[in-house]
Amino acid sequence: MDSFNREELIAAHGDRCFDCGGPWDQLDHRIPVAAGGSHDLANCRPICMRCNGKKLHASDRRAIADFRAGRIMLWAAAS
Numbered sequence: 001m002d003s004f005n006r007e008e009l010i011a012a013h014g015d016r017c018f019d020c021g022g023p024w025d026q027l028d029h030r031i032p033v034a035a036g037g038s039h040d041l042a043n044c045r046p047i048c049m050r051c052n053g054k055k056l057h058a059s060d061r062r063a064i065a066d067f068r069a070g071r072i073m074l075w076a077a078a079s
């Protein structure tokens, strides 16, 4: 469900990838939709495919670190 258009996103966040400042072609959710984040201007920002890929890898590493530290059970219980 889109609650804003591309022009509104650019007006709120600028016409650049929020991470590297280059051209963007994707939408990043600060709080992932799967984790309860909303699809609105406050939670969305422009990102490029390269940075989005880096971000995914970073969250993979974090998930693995959490699992090794035994935090995955706490996280699951909190959600």
Ligand SMILES: [Zn+2]
Pocket: 017, 018, 019, 020, 021, 022, 047, 048, 049, 050, 051, 052
């Ligand atoms: Zn980027």
